[in-house]
Amino acid sequence: MTGGDGTALDGLLAGAPDFEPGQVWLVGAGPGDPSLLTLAAVSALGQADVVVYDALVDPRILDLARPEAERLFAGKRGGKPSHNQADISATLVDLARKGRRVLRLKGGDPFVFGRGGEECAALGAAGIPIRIIPGITSGLSGLTAAGIPATLRGVNQAIFLATGHGAGQTGAADAIDWRRVAGLGQPIVLYMAMKMMPLIRAELRAGGLPGTTPCAAIVSATTADQRVVFSQVDRLVEDMEAAGLEPPAVIAIGEIVRHRSVLDGAVRLAVGSERPAAE
Numbered sequence: 001m002t003g004g005d006g007t008a009l010d011g012l013l014a015g016a017p018d019f020e021p022g023q024v025w026l027v028g029a030g031p032g033d034p035s036l037l038t039l040a041a042v043s044a045l046g047q048a049d050v051v052v053y054d055a056l057v058d059p060r061i062l063d064l065a066r067p068e069a070e071r072l073f074a075g076k077r078g079g080k081p082s083h084n085q086a087d088i089s090a091t092l093v094d095l096a097r098k099g100r101r102v103l104r105l106k107g108g109d110p111f112v113f114g115r116g117g118e119e120c121a122a123l124g125a126a127g128i129p130i131r132i133i134p135g136i137t138s139g140l141s142g143l144t145a146a147g148i149p150a151t152l153r154g155v156n157q158a159i160f161l162a163t164g165h166g167a168g169q170t171g172a173a174d175a176i177d178w179r180r181v182a183g184l185g186q187p188i189v190l191y192m193a194m195k196m197m198p199l200i201r202a203e204l205r206a207g208g209l210p211g212t213t214p215c216a217a218i219v220s221a222t223t224a225d226q227r228v229v230f231s232q233v234d235r236l237v238e239d240m241e242a243a244g245l246e247p248p249a250v251i252a253i254g255e256i257v258r259h260r261s262v263l264d265g266a267v268r269l270a271v272g273s274e275r276p277a278a279e
């Protein structure tokens, strides 16, 4: 850490609440780059007895836990063997009941498409004391890291954050009507949407979204592996395939994406020397 004698930073960390035995803290690990962790997360890692972590958490973040802290992987990745959500919640309850300081570390923000709410409900029902530490969500920081403004005066006054995970499932209470979303006329930011993008695109087009609407896929945002593919709605799926993109990715759709190039000269300094994979 630079930019001071460290006293002010030490003071902030020392003022953090004590992690008591038998508690579970649900902590956001941010989008990828370990330097985007919150100070509250760093303080919590330094106190935990056990860290139960997800798939997208950088190992350097786990290194911030005490050497003797136990590290338990509880990751879930689409298409690969998954830990069952009920088992994860039961493990958290069990560890807390054994009097351990349990840190549940989740990528991004625990309450944004992270099933943090379900884990909290299970812990609450079991009477386990919980603390929640927000994290920087990938849907917004991914755009920023790619130089795309999430909002821009005169362009948009809202942004629609959605998961593509359940697209195509009918009858679910939380199903998205993509045709109506197209009618909002506001930018759309999608998590977990690579696989279902052909269907989502067809629905958005049927809802009137022009095929020329600019879009971007941002892979491994904020990490050394970040890649950005710029495209337009009627070519996005093909361009992602041609570039060989693999999850995790956030997909941005809307006029805000066009403003990446408007801001390009200024942004290059802000986001480093990375160049988009395709434009």
Ligand SMILES: C[S@@+](CC[C@H](N)C(=O)[O-])C[C@H]1O[C@@H](n2cnc3c(N)ncnc32)[C@H](O)[C@@H]1O
Residues within 6 Å of the ligand: 031, 032, 056, 106, 107, 108, 109, 110, 111, 112, 113, 114, 136, 137, 138, 139, 142, 190, 191, 192, 193, 218, 219, 220, 221, 222, 223, 247, 248, 249, 250
């Ligand atoms: C289960 S969701 C968890 C989201 C997380 N709670 C958050 O707030 O960012 C996983 C999805 O988040 C997105 N994601 C997470 N980290 C990312 C990153 N570094 N770059 C791009 N997308 C990311 C991808 O869409 C990925 O499939």
